Amino acid sequence: MFSPDNIFTTTIDKAVRWSRTQSMWPVTFGLACCAIEMMAAGSAKYDLARYGMEVFRASPRQADLMIVAGRVSQKMAPVLRQVYDQMAEPKWVIAMGACSSTGGMFNNYALVQGVDHIVPVDIYVPGCPPGPQSLMHGILTLHQKIMDREINR
Amino acid sequence: MMEENKDTVKDVDFWATNSEEGGWNISSTDEGSQKMLEQEDEVTTKIQMGSEVIDDYFIDDDISDDERMILNMGPQHPSTHGVLRLQVELEGEVVRRVQPVIGYLHTGMEKTGEELNYFQGPTNTTRMDYLSPFFNELVFSLATEKLLDIEVPDRASTIRILMTELNRISSHLVALATGGMDIGALSMMIFGFRERELILDFFEKTTGLRMNHNFIRPGGVAADLPDNWQKDIEKILKVIPEKLKDYDEMLLDNPIWQGRLKNVGILTTEECLAYGITGPSLRASGYAWDLRKMQPYSGIEKYEFDIPVFEEGDVFARWRIKVLEIFESLKIVEQAMGNMPKGPFKIQDKKITPPPRKRLDESMEALIHHFKIYTEGFKVPEGEVYTTVESPRGELGCFIVSDGSSKPYRMHVRGPSFCNLQALPVVMSDSPIADAVAAIASLDPVLGDVDR
Amino acid sequence: MKENLEISIEDYFQKVEELKNDGYEMMVDLTAIDWFRKKEPRFEVVVNFLSVSKNKRISIKVKLNDELTIPSITSLYPSANFYEREVFDMFGINFENHPDLTRILMPDDWVGHPLRKDYGTGRIPVQFKNAPKVD
């Protein structure tokens, strides 16, 4: 049966999802080596601006995406959580690199073994460091994920 | 003032835990700013004001407490180059006291280094100073080789010099890029990273990775240079000087750039020596000290190059010296390319370097050696050694204590940034907060190197 | 080019003062070694000095007694500040008369001194068993 309501809601739904993917502003959360690759991804050759993501916001209030680029130490963990809490919904997290995904090669007292112990992670980008291409692949996968899911998470 | 603060200390937790943003208790990290006010005894204040060496600080008694403010920069801050946190006491807009708080990137690498054997060691050290990974590998390898008492072949040392000097260029480019960005020259950011890609492409071709290569290993390097490597180097040698001239055109005679940087964040030679500052910052303060000339490593004494020295010691000099050092490094790269000796790229000692892959199919002995090295590593004689190289940020040292087994008993890396960071109070105090950012950027700390 | 000295803890401060007057302008490195159950006394502090005018290095080794206290040289070499704090943090060695002896790398409320040999690495075992199969 044709129902105008249905068409209306799906369109809004799509529009919202689409608009979320098109200008996803990341918060600058550079921690270690991976941050350099994240900066490389943002500058000339790789150019994240193509996805409307070149504005790395210093203030978490204005950001939608947290790219945890680098190793998270026990001392940094509360800060990271604080920044995550300050971000406005809807928000997403990408764990970039082996360290923030699992602790990487540093399985020791100082590091949080995977940032998913403190914040929910949407996409894990493997590599040490993941090249800008990998990061972009992760971002595109996240876009795909947003497009495929409900708008209210 | 002291009394007031004693009372408020109890209430610190209040706003942290009861905030609407989720009750994460940040009290343990936030105690510092309260502490800063408490620590008002003379010695501590002196350190925080950086007036240990030259007493240029006058306290105006009639400044009221209202104008004093404690500001917390970082650890998540766009212009602190990573996760550096600074507690700054301001009087109006003037910085009075600074206390750097570090450790937000502490990775326990020295502990991990005790668990990895010498063969795996560079994997660990290369991740310390992530802007100059080759230097970290080199210093670890040099230390191990000194303990083993071996000499690497000529080709290996030349490849090492080639790679490290290229790395110095890429590291300085990042320093210029981020430094420019912090001061507001945003195009510098784009330019610096663009040129760096050129070098990283060569690194990727040679080592397989853009950063954190684990390429220089005890006993030589991991692989030979790729075919036609000269072409890539020639391209680098051609493109980078051109682009550097562009930067000069953009910045050198730019009155805004000069006005912003000249006479800002001055470090005198005495201060540099007292705070143990090495590298470009020391040379910018008028002391020609470069380990490449003074205590050469890997045969760098055979190359011809100059050490640029400036007298001013301000941010402008520190910026300028990095540009000039890139030119000098290009000279070394060119010479290394011209004089690349033929021969093996790692020492032909079956106990230390693994046999080439091809041999594994043919020889049982090679297979055994290969297995031994990759599972157990090699044993290193007892002893202690401290080796140094000149990294883009200063003296990078590696201190290894061996107890005769295949793992270092104690591995300590003297990171130049760790030491240089202590000068922050000196360069920042008594100047406006806006200049502080320029001063931090000019010291070029890499937090991975600071916290390890 | 490099000298190694071993001196007792009583002479330590005085020796450093002499070195400073001798033209060793820089203290470049200060660290400690933990010889847990291998040697007595357990801790050694190693300090490296550099003379840029004479192009010389000297390293001093001091054996600590059970009190784990050593005079701080921050008053002579301000660069020792962070290093001494690091050694305090990582090994639990006290530096007398240090202006601000607090933890530097670990959080303030951390228990233990990580680089001691009797402090475990803190390894979390990685479980590969029963991981879902990827096909």
Ligand code: SF4
């Ligand atoms: S994953 Fe690798 S590159 Fe990324 S922070 Fe960890 S060690 Fe550095």
